[in-house]
Amino acid sequence: MxxxxxxxxxxxxxxxxxxxxxxxxxxxxxxDPRVADKMIPYLREQFGNPASRSHMYGWTAEKAVEEARGHVAALVNADPREIIWTSGATESNNLAIKGAAQFYKTKGKHIITVKTEHKSVLDTVRELERIGFEATYLEPQDNGLITVEQLAAAVRPDTILVSVMLVNNEIGVIQPIDEIGVFCRSKGIIFHCDAAQATGKVVIDLQKTKVDLMTFTAHKTYGPKGVGALYVCRKPRVRLEAQMHGGGHERGLRSGTLPTHQIVGMGEAFRIAKEEMxxxxxxxxxxxxxxxxxxxxxxxxxxxxxxxxxxxxxxxxxxxxxxxxxxxxxxxxxxxxxxxxxxxxxxxxxxxxxxxxxxxxxxxxxxxxxxxxxxxxxxxxxxxxxxxxxxxxxxxxxxxxxxxxxxxxxxxxxxxxx
Structure with a gap:
């Protein structure tokens, strides 16, 4: 047969x-085979460094990177300038949580998250606790969801950051991030959301949802492993302390030569997700x-x-x-x-x-x-x-x-x- x-x-x-x-x-x-096909030229003839501004190889790579940035932004209705490339969701979560906590620590040192978050959030928060921050871990209801009332009850005057995922990686439940975003914005608290499991599965509109930082990855959306992104809101402007230092790539937030082929793959994967979701x-x-x-x-x-x-x-x-x-x-x-x-x-x-x-x-x-x-x-x-x-x-x-x-x-x- x-x-x-x-x-x-x-x-x-x-x-x-x-x-x-x-x-x-x-x-x-x-x-997705269409993603792999899109990547191959950037593994072969289009091998330039996107940061090389003096010749055609670099210009071609930079153009491809920016086109991919546009596709990622389009899926979540963000400004392309708000998309920062990373190596994946674990790095994005680390950059968001450590970066925000360290930048805003003069305002307070209290963080709120949920017991059912991904380990790359929980372990990052625990690492911050080790160096003097305090954290509250919310207990979900028996259906896996938390409520804004639970969050409000946990907020303290020194709370600077809330991290709640959009879609849970184990049980697939969708947390009420629209309501959480409104609450956090009203209190002046930075809101980070891990959306690694959400892209292509639920509609994300960052013009409407009040999220300050959002994590994405390619390999959960039919793209390559080893590449991800972090949304960093521009209005109101969110500041982060860089965790990776070097050449000042990605607006100084994430140094390191960009892997053009992987970024092109992520862009194409997100373009297809928007089209076919x-x-x-x-x-x-x-x-x-x-x-x-x-x-x-x-x-x-x-x-x-x-x-x-x-x-x-x-x-x-x-x-x-x-x-x-x-x-x-x-x-x-x-x-x-x-x-x-x-x-x-x-x-x-x-x-x-x-x-x-x-x-x-x-x-x-x-x-x-x-x-x-x-x-x-x-x-x-x-x-x-x-x-x-x-x-x-x-x-x-x-x-x-x-x-x-x-x-x-x-x-x-x-x-x-x-």
Whole structure:
């Protein structure tokens, strides 16, 4: 049987059945062939340094960089001059949080963030605590969301910075950043938002949403790894202390020779995202709903995170009475994860799910399914059938499952200590 072809724009390429079937789009996305094609000339003949102002090689590279900057700005309705190139979301988060905290520290040293943020936010805030800043970590509700009332209750006279992500990388919930932005602006507090998981999935309008700093990355939006950007608001002007010093590139905020080919790739990826987002969302939602319906036919399955305020690309599911790592090993024909790719090497239960109030058992048994541009109905149906089979087999081996089926309340059991 010939593998089906999918038409993306004017590009035809094979989409399936490749094994394992990729369902880990929140870890990284495959590069769109149109993005790769756009990058190749800048790896070959157009190799100039964008900072070389005295000849055609440099001018050509600089023009490509500025065109890409325009595409990134257009997706989020920003001024291109507000887009600063970085090596990715981790660097953007570090530059935003450390840069703002250090610049505004004479006004105060208190930072507010959320317990379910990405590690590149949480660990950056912890590093600032180590050098004398203070931080409050907001506890989300059991649906993964925070409220402006929670934020307001945590604000102190010396609060200078709030960092809340737009779309959560593990559970896909969308935080109310419009309301948070209005509140922070009214209090004169800098508001940073990590939008690495949001581009191409939700509409971002930085002319309307009152965000001071916003993080982006290419590889979550079908672009190359190793390149990202930071939005730095010009009106009202936000100041940052540079974290990387050298040639004064990127308005003095981020020194270092620009990787033209990667930047061109990010620009093209964001251009395509803007063009295709509206038509793609409905298709992705239909696939997500098909996946959710299939998995909910299995007993004792729980969806983590709010289903309404959520991107359709994400479904985080706990399979009670099944150990998550065992399940992942059993379903090697689909590529999924048990949490953030940055932390899933750890055997600790997901800190995001623990913050939602999930038990250790449910947190340990969670699988994150994330779908995207190249996912198909066939992929979904294969995954559902595989999971039904493997969950059934693993539970057959579980004495806890037998006890549950016999009506025994497992939480009430007094286990003997040895």
């Amino acid at each position: 010939n593998a089906p072809e999918k038409n993306v724009g004017q590009v035809h390429f094979e989409t399936a059945p490749h094994f394992p079937i990729y369902m880990d789009y929140s870890a990284t996305t495959p590069i 509206d038509s793609e969302i409905g298709r992705i939602k239909a696939l997500r709903d098909r996946l959710a319906k299939g998995l909910q036919e299995i007993e004792e399955v729980y969806i983590n995170g709010d289903m309404e305020h959520r991107v359709p690309h994400n479904l985080n599911v706990s399979f009670n009475y099944v150990e998550g790592e065992s399940l992942i090993m059993a379903i090697k024909d689909i590529a999924v994860s048990s949490g953030s790719a940055c932390t899933s090497a750890s055997l600790e239960p997901s800190y995001v799910l623990r913050a939602l109030g999930r038990s250790d058992e449910l947190a340990h048994s969670s699988i994150r399914f994330t779908i995207g541009r190249f996912s198909t109905e066939e992929d979904i149906d294969f995954a559902v059938n595989l999971l039904k089979s493997k969950v059934h087999k693993l539970r057959d081996l579980s004495p806890l499952w037998d006890m549950f089926k016999d009506g025994i309340d497992i939480n009430s059991i007094q286990w003997a200590a040895h």
